């Protein structure tokens with residue numbers, strides 16, 4: 001990308017407004033935002049991170065992060081669901097930018113309209129990327145059959161390909177953690193079990209795999225379990241943390257905008273002035289702005305470093321889990337403050353802030369969760385625990 005980046009070119013105002021109008025409906029009815037996906041696909045949004053020479057928009061992670069912030073101001077659940085697809089296309093970009101082959105089919109698939117879901121989370125697997133309870137059984141032809149249960153699979157009703165990992169315990173060089181993509185076949189069952197406090201539109205349902213097969217050309221990586229410098233680990237970690245930070249920063253931005261609008265219209269009977277003239281409310285809005293303003297530049301700087309292949313070495317992991325942690329902590333604080341600025345009206349279910357309040361809580365559960373982010377930072381500054 002060169003020149004000044006205009007997010008409205010890729011996410012036009014009128015599309016954003018239609019997505020915004022539908023958000024409360026999908027939240028109330030607990031449904032997947034199919035029309036949002038259809039319109040975003042038609043606008044080329046699913047291939048923003050695919051290089052132009054392969055038919056995509058050729059954007060970098062820095063531009064995608066700005067777009068995801070913008071999308072989240074309209075519909076956090078839509079942004080979070082699409083995030084999972086963007087993560088895989090972002091990992092494909094990390095690969096192609098570094099001359100690592102193997103994920104071109106993700107780029108071509110995204111251009112062709114495929115929807116990629118992210119099947120990493122498993123119940124009780126706090127090793128996350130570094131281990132898996134899903135069995136990856138090698139097949140004669142070099143493919144793999146996956147058996148296990150993935151939880152919180154966003155885009156559940158609509159994905160066409162699921163990127164996942166599983167553990168190969170039987171090959172000669174086992175154990176190996178296998179990263180691959182499976183299609184939606186009879187070997188994959190999606191439960192209708194998504195009924196949550198917030199982020200209801202993501203429809204992140206449980207996925208059961210009973211020998212779901214990945215073709216040899218869709219087996220992307222076989223790596224040793226545990227922390228690993230492989231590009232698949234860096235690719236997922238960097239793109240995931242930055243885009244996730246973007247979604248929650250977008251929620252904060254919306255809460256701040258709504259709070260400002262409300263302060264300008266609510267009027268005090270005591271003083272006759274709008275609340276925007278009230279010193280306490282002014283302090284609160286300023287507090288929100290001071291917290292919010294820190295995040296977009298941090299996200300932009302780290303995303304640019306990924307795009308430009310800057311090597312932060314071991315510092316990358318604290319930087320990336322740190323920006324995600326700061327974004328979700330900031331966003332929760334900002335939405336809290338916005339509720340107080342808006343007053344009791346924000347407690348009604350019909351009020352947008354009450355939805356943002358529920359949506360923003362999901363941030364703490366995504367990797368890196370607060371415990372993991374703190375453990376990473378503590379190890380970076382104090383060294384590993386004696387054991």
Ligand SMILES: Cc1cc2nc3c(=O)[nH]c(=O)nc-3n(C[C@H](O)[C@H](O)[C@H](O)COP(=O)(O)OP(=O)(O)OC[C@H]3O[C@@H](n4cnc5c(N)ncnc54)[C@H](O)[C@@H]3O)c2cc1C
Nearest residue numbers: 084118119120121123124152153154199204362365366367
């Ligand atoms: C809105 C939202 C969208 C998400 N989208 C995705 C996505 O698309 N892809 C993805 O990979 N992840 C996704 N995640 C998952 C997320 O990253 C975490 O993995 C998830 O929140 C689980 O967190 P936890 O381990 O703290 O939960 P926990 O509460 O520890 O576990 C979650 C569930 O797993 C089961 N469980 C817990 N421990 C065990 C055990 N020992 N044995 C068996 N079952 C157990 C329980 O049923 C429990 O309810 C999403 C999360 C949220 C909130």
